[in-house]
Amino acid sequence: MLALTLLCSTDSKSSDVNGDIRARARSGARVGQQQRKIPAKFIYFFGAFGGILFGYDIGVMTGALPFLQSDWQLHGDAVAIGWITSSLMLGAIMGGALSGMVADRLGRRKSILIAAAIFVVGSILSGAVPNAGGVLLLCLVRMLLGMAVGAASALVPAYMSEMAPAGLRGRLSGLNQTMIVSGMLLSYIVDFLLKDLPQQWAWRTMLSMAAVPAVILYLGVKRLPESPRFLVRKGRIDEARHVLTMIRPADAVDAELAEIRETAEVEHNASSRTTWASLMSSRYRWLVIAGVGVAAFQQFQGANAIFYYIPLIVEQASGTSASNALMWPIIQGVILVLGSLVFLVIADRFKRRTLLAVGGTVMGVSFILPAVISWIAPGADPMLIVVFLSIYVAFYSFTWAPLTWVIVGEIFPLAIRGRGAGLASSFNWLGSFAVGLLFPLMTMAMPQPVVFAIFGAICLLGVVFVRTVVPETAGRTLEEIEEAAAHRRSAPVPALTH
Numbered sequence: 001m002l003a004l005t006l007l008c009s010t011d012s013k014s015s016d017v018n019g020d021i022r023a024r025a026r027s028g029a030r031v032g033q034q035q036r037k038i039p040a041k042f043i044y045f046f047g048a049f050g051g052i053l054f055g056y057d058i059g060v061m062t063g064a065l066p067f068l069q070s071d072w073q074l075h076g077d078a079v080a081i082g083w084i085t086s087s088l089m090l091g092a093i094m095g096g097a098l099s100g101m102v103a104d105r106l107g108r109r110k111s112i113l114i115a116a117a118i119f120v121v122g123s124i125l126s127g128a129v130p131n132a133g134g135v136l137l138l139c140l141v142r143m144l145l146g147m148a149v150g151a152a153s154a155l156v157p158a159y160m161s162e163m164a165p166a167g168l169r170g171r172l173s174g175l176n177q178t179m180i181v182s183g184m185l186l187s188y189i190v191d192f193l194l195k196d197l198p199q200q201w202a203w204r205t206m207l208s209m210a211a212v213p214a215v216i217l218y219l220g221v222k223r224l225p226e227s228p229r230f231l232v233r234k235g236r237i238d239e240a241r242h243v244l245t246m247i248r249p250a251d252a253v254d255a256e257l258a259e260i261r262e263t264a265e266v267e268h269n270a271s272s273r274t275t276w277a278s279l280m281s282s283r284y285r286w287l288v289i290a291g292v293g294v295a296a297f298q299q300f301q302g303a304n305a306i307f308y309y310i311p312l313i314v315e316q317a318s319g320t321s322a323s324n325a326l327m328w329p330i331i332q333g334v335i336l337v338l339g340s341l342v343f344l345v346i347a348d349r350f351k352r353r354t355l356l357a358v359g360g361t362v363m364g365v366s367f368i369l370p371a372v373i374s375w376i377a378p379g380a381d382p383m384l385i386v387v388f389l390s391i392y393v394a395f396y397s398f399t400w401a402p403l404t405w406v407i408v409g410e411i412f413p414l415a416i417r418g419r420g421a422g423l424a425s426s427f428n429w430l431g432s433f434a435v436g437l438l439f440p441l442m443t444m445a446m447p448q449p450v451v452f453a454i455f456g457a458i459c460l461l462g463v464v465f466v467r468t469v470v471p472e473t474a475g476r477t478l479e480e481i482e483e484a485a486a487h488r489r490s491a492p493v494p495a496l497t498h
Contacts, residue, residue, distance in 0.1 A: 044163070044175060048160060048178070049213075049216070049217050050156040050176075050217055051183060052180075052183040053148075053149070053210060053213055054152050055181055055182060055184040055185075056183040056184070056186055057183075058149075058308075059183065059186075059187035060207060060209075063188060063190075063329060064202070065309075065312070066312075066321075066326075067195075067200075067203040068084070068203045078440035078444050082437040082440045082441060083139055084139060084142070085308050085436045087146065088142045088146040088436075089433035091144060091145065091149070092146040092150030092425075092432070093146075095146060095151040095154075096153060096154045096422050096424075096429055097150075098147070099111060099151035099154045099418075099425065100418035100423070101419070102114070102151075108159040108162070108226065109159070109227070111151065112217075115152050116148070116215075116221065117214075118151075119148045119210065123145065123207065123211040123214060126142060126208065127204040128204070128208070129141060146429075150425055150426070150429050153425050154421045154422050154424070156176050161409030162227040162228070162409075175344065176402075177343065177405065178340040178341065178343075178344065180340075180401075181397065182340075184333050185336065188330045189333075191329065225239075228260065229264075231243065241257055264414065276419060278415075278416060279420060283413075284413060288423070290469050291420060294424075295404055297400075297462035298404040300458050301455055301462060302435055302454075302458065303393070303400075304432050304435050305455065306389050306392070306393060308435075308436055310328050312440075313448065314328050314386060316448060317382040317386060318383055328386070337397075339394055339396070340397055340398065343398040343399075346398070350474075352407060352470075352473055353467065356470070357463050357466055358399065361459075363400070364460040366389070367388070367455050370384060370448075370452060371452065371453035373449075374447070374449045385448060388452075389452075407470070408420075410476075439451070
């Protein structure tokens with residue numbers, strides 16, 4: 001509720017007359033069924049609620065893994081630990097890619113409902129995996145669950161960006177990040193509360209409880225309207241107008257609807273011919289590289305190494321048992337939530353590129369300094385690395401974490417928005433998969449400070465990428481960004497600046 005308080009300071013035409021009449025009748029009937037006005041807060045809240053599931057499934061394995069290790073005797077088996085953790089992200093790569101095509105065909109709302117249903121089934125199955133053949137079966141179930149996670153990571157930002165007015169789009173899309181980190185914090189708290197259960201029941205209960213927020217999401221999204229931009233693309237103009245009356249001032253509805261329709265008309269022919277190859281056409285290539293690049297850098301910077309493995313990081317640094325270090329994930333979760341609330345306040349007061357550059361620089365230095373200190377003073381307290389990781393998390397929480405999805409939601413033109421967001425999500429999850437799989441192996445092969453120094457160098461490379469490739473999109477409508485991109489399709493990549 002605090003987040004909400006901060007927020008508030010036609011694919012084709014019919015070929016005959018009878019078909020047109022029937023289409024209008026169906027459209028009118030659907031509008032009639034939606035006459036009761038839905039509060040904008042409700043729309044924005046449940047539009048972003050998918051982030052709760054996203055965050056819970058990212059964070060829950062952090063606390064479950066120490067108990068799973070003991071139950072299945074996986075201590076020292078870095079390969080099994082890496083695959084169990086990263087299998088979720090492997091499924092998310094597929095889910096992110098497929099979600100764009102599904103969303104363009106069925107709509108954002110129906111696609112989110114499908115993802116929520118998969119969440120429920122996958123969560124229950126992950127807690128019921130038998131011990132016999134458990135590692136393989138758990139990886140397969142988490143891949144299924146990951147498909148829903150990947151879909152949500154692409155669908156929710158796209159839905160929120162299409163529902164939000166330009167002036168609030170950053171903060172409303174940032175609400176999704178608040179939901180994600182709240183879901184992570186919730187999973188850390190649940191893990192901590194369940195840590196005294198017998199080890200085989202502890203991790204199973206932790207994983208299964210993701211079904212609870214999934215059911216809440218499904219029931220909430222059932223009441224949400226479809227994106228007005230998707231409705232216009234499908235020729236359902238009356239429905240699009242009705243949705244806009246729910247979320248815009250009355251005197252702004254006609255102007256925005258006219259702008260959306262004009263853009264949809266211009267893009268209609270291009271959209272009907274859009275393929276995956278279209279993403280690399282001269283018209284869209286520079287925007288696709290920018291959007292996908294930001295999504296990939298967010299993960300290769302190593303944030304999820306902290307979120308997945310913080311108890312194991314503390315165990316290696318201090319010698320404390322990982323199952324007794326479950327308070328550290330809660331500390332990281334609190335930092336993430338507070339940072340996401342800071343972002344809601346500053347989102348539309350600073351340029352996107354400025355925040356990314358400042359955040360990436362501090363994140364890189366925070367990762368590199370422990371290696372420098374351990375080289376200069378080998379006797380330094382090894383827990384110093386956890387302090388620097390907390391600084392990293394603080395700056396990540398209000399820069400790269402939320403802004404990545406703000407940019408993914410607003411940078412792609414309408415004709416390729418579904419595929420573009422799906423591709424960006426897939427690259428994001430590819431990075432997450434690689435970090436989740438390789439981090440245990442890297443920490444076995446080299447000291448932890450050196451591992452994080454490598455991630456720090458990637459953070460600084462991300463800053464260079466932002467300054468040279470990523471366009472500025474703050475304060476522009478989606479249609480303005482698209483129009484500017486069309487005018488500059490033959491210009492060098494770093495163009496859309498204020």
